[in-house]
Amino acid sequence: MNLFAVIAVDLVAIVVLAFGVYYPRHRRRDLAVAFVGVNVGVLAVSMVLADTTVGAGLGLGLFGVLSIIRLRSREIEQSEMAYYLAALALGLVAGLSTTITWTTAGIMLLVVGVLAVVDSPALLRRSREQTLVLDRAYPDEADARIAVEALLHAPVHRLTIRNLDFVSDTTTVDIRYSARPDSASRRGAATASPAHESIAQVTR
Structure with missing residues (x-):
């Protein structure tokens, strides 16, 4: 028993x-x-x-x-x-x-x-980690951070350049940031600069 x-x-x-x-x-x-x-x-x-x-x-x-x-x-x-x-x-x-x-x-x-x-969704629910490919080559992490923050309209806590390709003019970065509330994200997306609209998310 x-x-x-x-x-x-x-x-x-x-x-x-x-x-x-x-x-x-x-x-x-x-x-x-x-x-x-x-x-x-x-x-x-x-x-x-x-x-x-x-x-x-x-x-x-x-x-x-x-x-x-x-x-x-x-x-x-x-x-x-x-x-x-x-x-x-x-x-x-x-x-x-x-x-x-x-x-x-x-x-x-x-x-x-x-x-x-x-692992509750309520705990750190706005914390995000993503890998992005930027449509420009950014040798300087500070410049890459400015570009990412302009697109996401959210503060980037950490950014690491993983790949810098001058031939295809792209930069692959890992970022950790805090997502804005949905309403703020939608307002930010509506006013996003066209220079940054071609930044593509690769993986979460």
């Missing part, structure tokens, strides 16, 4: 994390399914290791090995890596527990709860 209780609690935790917290916000079904699969796999392996005399050490080693694996089939953001590591942690905590205690349940609740809070 203790075994079934551990499995049930872990499944509830990972389903809430993957389909109650992650999927409604990021809408990637493939990663939501991957999180559940990784969690169940770690749970099964760690349960087997828990029956050995070196179960805890091997369990931590398993966590360390799996935590450095990158999912390379498609691009994965750093925030999604946090969910991946959380799925690993839930499976490991549950698998190495012989029974569900208040400590075990509290740790699992903490993992799910912290991610639900820090």
